[in-house]
Amino acid sequence: MERSSGIILPIYSLPSPYGIGTLGKAAREFIDFLSDAKQTWWQVLPVGPTSFGDSPYQSPSAFAGNPYFIDLDTLIDEGLLLADEVDSVSWGSDPRLVDYAALFRSRRSVLKRAYMRAGGLNSERLWAFRNKNAAWLDEYALYAAIKHHFCMASWLEWHDVEARLHKPERMTYYRELLAETIGFECFCQMLFFDQWDAMRAYARERGVQLIGDLPIYVALDSCDVWAHPEQFLLDEQNLPREVAGVPPDSFAPDGQLWGNPLYNYEAMQNDGFNWWIRRIGGAARLYDMIRIDHFRGFESYWAVPAHARNAQDGRWVKGPGMRLVGTLTSWFSELSFIAEDLGFSTPEVAALLRESGLPGMNVLQFAFDSRDSDGCLPHSFDMHSVCYTGTHDNAPIVAWQTEADPSDVELARQYFGINDQEGFAWGCIRGGMTSPSNLFVAQMQDYLELGSDARTNTPGTLGQNWRWRLEEGQLSPELASRIATMTRLYGRSR
Numbered sequence: 001m002e003r004s005s006g007i008i009l010p011i012y013s014l015p016s017p018y019g020i021g022t023l024g025k026a027a028r029e030f031i032d033f034l035s036d037a038k039q040t041w042w043q044v045l046p047v048g049p050t051s052f053g054d055s056p057y058q059s060p061s062a063f064a065g066n067p068y069f070i071d072l073d074t075l076i077d078e079g080l081l082l083a084d085e086v087d088s089v090s091w092g093s094d095p096r097l098v099d100y101a102a103l104f105r106s107r108r109s110v111l112k113r114a115y116m117r118a119g120g121l122n123s124e125r126l127w128a129f130r131n132k133n134a135a136w137l138d139e140y141a142l143y144a145a146i147k148h149h150f151c152m153a154s155w156l157e158w159h160d161v162e163a164r165l166h167k168p169e170r171m172t173y174y175r176e177l178l179a180e181t182i183g184f185e186c187f188c189q190m191l192f193f194d195q196w197d198a199m200r201a202y203a204r205e206r207g208v209q210l211i212g213d214l215p216i217y218v219a220l221d222s223c224d225v226w227a228h229p230e231q232f233l234l235d236e237q238n239l240p241r242e243v244a245g246v247p248p249d250s251f252a253p254d255g256q257l258w259g260n261p262l263y264n265y266e267a268m269q270n271d272g273f274n275w276w277i278r279r280i281g282g283a284a285r286l287y288d289m290i291r292i293d294h295f296r297g298f299e300s301y302w303a304v305p306a307h308a309r310n311a312q313d314g315r316w317v318k319g320p321g322m323r324l325v326g327t328l329t330s331w332f333s334e335l336s337f338i339a340e341d342l343g344f345s346t347p348e349v350a351a352l353l354r355e356s357g358l359p360g361m362n363v364l365q366f367a368f369d370s371r372d373s374d375g376c377l378p379h380s381f382d383m384h385s386v387c388y389t390g391t392h393d394n395a396p397i398v399a400w401q402t403e404a405d406p407s408d409v410e411l412a413r414q415y416f417g418i419n420d421q422e423g424f425a426w427g428c429i430r431g432g433m434t435s436p437s438n439l440f441v442a443q444m445q446d447y448l449e450l451g452s453d454a455r456t457n458t459p460g461t462l463g464q465n466w467r468w469r470l471e472e473g474q475l476s477p478e479l480a481s482r483i484a485t486m487t488r489l490y491g492r493s494r
């Protein structure tokens with residue numbers, strides 16, 4: 001990994017007149033901004049469909065794309081939509097925030113108009129896409145169609161028990177009953193991937209590469225668990241006995257109860273980790289580098305009783321280690337990975353990271369956190385690592401300055417030599433740029449010096465996350481020039 005830098009910005013945070021960021025003009029303009037700022041990398045959050053809670057880390061599919069990201073202006077240009085069909089819809093009242101309720105009410109009906117104009121089930125283009133992607137698309141489209149048939153209830157609550165348990169005869173029945181809805185779901189995926197491919201090609205032309213985020217676990221209410229229960233540790237009713245989480249620490253006294261089903265690693269190893277190979281293959285179609293979330297879970301993971309109220313009563317269970325990690329890195333030798341090795345670490349986790357050869361992560365905010373006894377200051381960061389100002393789970397630097405322990409903030413100020421003229425956020429960015437880590441990544445909010453109202457996610461909360469968006473005009477040529485100057489100065493320029 002060469003010395004370089006990049007910016008984190010979720011797709012949904014791009015500006016657009018239709019309630020959420022998309023893969024069209026605004027995405028290309030952000031790529032232009034990155035190129036002008038001499039940035040090599042654009043890091044995005046997971047781009048799968050979202051469900052209750054709107055979290056991209058709790059998607060109903062590990063393979064599908066989010067239909068909300070389909071650019072409507074592109075569909076207008078292609079003759080699949082009329083301008084007044086999208087202009088007449090209320091996509092939300094505040095362009096600075098995603099209104100997921102408004103999107104849920106309106107986006108699907110607008111896309112259905114495009115589906116019918118494209119020929120519906122009779123579209124040859126659609127059938128070609130379905131045949132090419134049948135390995136994951138058939139089950140996902142069926143799952144999504146049945147879910148809509150049952151008014152979006154979780155598959156665990158479907159009153160048709162045979163459908164809930166994925167009985168083959170019942171699947172045949174629903175494929176016939178819901179053929180048109182299945183076709184529409186496939187159509188949305190076709191549009192997403194066609195637009196993604198066009199965006200990625202444009203990024204390559206401008207010298208920008210994409211970093212994707214791969215959650216280690218999948219959601220319980222997902223096509224992956226419903227269609228492939230044998231890959232997970234479930235009981236005879238396909239319900240988990242234990243779920244994923246992390247143990248208590250100084251940041252979370254009750255631990256974190258994620259609720260995701262745990263993998264049946266023994267069964268996975270018996271078929272050569274085929275599910276994981278297919279999953280990484282799907283991600284490789286989207287990204288140039290993949291950040292593997294919660295990498296330490298491959299060494300050992302925290303298993304919590306399924307009905308526990310918090311994560312305190314969990315237990316450590318040995319993970320697959322290099323049996324899985326080595327399979328993936330050898331199978332995808334041309335793909336780059338980042339190991340998110342934050343959180344509770346052990347000598348065994350450190351050994352797995354070394355053996356894998358993957359770069360780990362350093363977060364500047366944690367480096368100065370007095371609660372973290374294992375924290376190390378930036379001058380001691382490993383060269384073969386990625387330095388972040390903060391991740392999507394951290395406050396923007398300006399907010400951290402006011403929310404953190406004053407002594408921690410003062411240490412950062414003294415360490416980086418921050419002055420009022422430069423500003424706290426830019427002083428921390430400069431500190432990250434100068435670090436030994438080969439890759440430095442900052443949140444877009446930090447370059448814009450935004451505060452807590454621009455936070456991406458506050459862990460353990462629900463309802464106000466994953467909403468912040470850029471406003472038109474915030475990405476100025478002057479800002480790109482300032483970033484480019486610093487990037488060149490510290491040897492990270494493309």
